[in-house]
Each structure stands twice: as C-alpha cells, then as structure tokens.
Amino acid sequence: xPESLSDTLEINLxxxxxxxxxxxxxxxxxxxxxSELGIKVVLLVHGYGSSGEGGHxxxxxxxxxxxxxxxxxxxxxxxxxxxxxxSELYQALLRRRPSIKHHLQSSxxxxxxxxxxxxxxxx
Numbered sequence: 001x002p003e004s005l006s007d008t009l010e011i012n013l014x015x016x017x018x019x020x021x022x023x024x025x026x027x028x029x030x031x032x033x034x035s036e037l038g039i040k041v042v043l044l045v046h047g048y049g050s051s052g053e054g055g056h057x058x059x060x061x062x063x064x065x066x067x068x069x070x071x072x073x074x075x076x077x078x079x080x081x082x083x084x085x086x087s088e089l090y091q092a093l094l095r096r097r098p099s100i101k102h103h104l105q106s107s108x109x110x111x112x113x114x115x116x117x118x119x120x121x122x123x
Contacts, residue, residue, distance in 0.1 A: 006099060007038065007039060007040040007041060007099065008039070008040070008041040008042075008043065008097075008099060008100055008103070009030075009034050009037075009039045009041070009042050009043070010042075010043040010045065010103075011026075011027065011030050011034075011042055011043070011044050011045065012045040013026060013027060013044065013045060013046045013047075013057055013061070014045060014046060014047040014057060014113075018057070019056075020056040020057050020059070020060035020061075021060070023046065023057045023060065023061065024060055024061065024064060027044070027061065027070075028070075030042075031070060031073045031074070031117075031119070032073070034073075034119060035073050035119055039119055040097070040118065040119055040120065041097050041099070041100055041116065041117070041118060041119070042116070042117040042119060043100070043103055043114065043116060044061065044114065044115045044116070044117055045113060045114055046058045046061050046113060046114070046115065047113045048081075048112035048113040055112075058112075058113070058115075061115065062079070062115065065077050065115070065117075070117075073119055073120075074117050074118065074119060075118050075119065075120045076117075076118040077115055077116060077117045077118065078093050078115065078116040078118075079112075079115055080107070080110055080111035080112055080113065080114030080115055080116065081110040081111065081112040082110060083104060083107070083110045083111070083116070084108065084109050084110045085104070085105065085107070085108040085109075087110075090104065093116065096118065097118065100116070
C-alpha cells in the first residue's frame with residue numbers, strides 16, 4: 001500500500017508498467033484498503049500517454065469512473081487537466097479539501113496524468 005499523507009493517499013498506477021487491466025485491478029484493491037483506513041482523498045497517478053502508448057491506463061480508469069464502477073467508494077472525481085491553478089474547478093476542489101492545496105500547486109496548467117478521487121459513502 002502506498003504511503004498515506006494524513007487523509008490523502010497517492011497511488012501511482014503506472015509504476016511497474018502494468019497493462020490497463022492490471023492497473024484497474026490494482027486500483028480496485030487499493031481503493032478497498034484506502035476506504036478501510038479512512039482515507040478521504042486519493043491522488044491517482046496514471047500518466048497521460050506521453051510515451052506514445054496513448055494513455056491506456058488513463059482511458060480505462062476514466063471510463064470506469066464515468067460508468068460508476070467505483071461508486072461504492074468514490075463520491076466524486078476531478079480530472080487533473082481541468083485543475084489549472086486558480087481555475088473555478090481548482091477553487092471548488094480546495095473548498096472541499098483544502099489539505100490537498102500543496103499537491104496541486106506544482107502544476108499551474110493542470111496535470112493530465114493525474115485524477116483526484118474523493119472517497120466516502122455514496123449519497
């Protein structure tokens with residue numbers, strides 16, 4: 001299990017070069033553990049396809065999120081490329097989770113290789 005940063009956990013799905021399906025399985029397992037540990041925010045590093053691979057992990061993960069595959073644990077998610085420093089969405093996320101500000105400040109134009117997951121009971 002990756003290291004927890006208070007109520008925030010960073011999970012790097014591209015580490016080790018897994019297939020998209022392996023990354024999805026890994027995320028499923030790690031989200032289960034994160035929920036058990038009371039983690040509220042997951043910084044999900046999946047890459048964006050800069051290596052020419054086309055961002056397969058990103059596409060599979062985003063498709064799963066769009067289709068509510070993780071709805072039993074993920075209450076909301078934010079695509080990193082939409083979180084440009086100071087944007088309306090950036091500000092909305094910080095109002096919900098001010099503790100992650102230092103994680104987002106390093107990317108002034110957003111980060112297409114990152115998705116922020118908010119965990120909790122579904123409403």
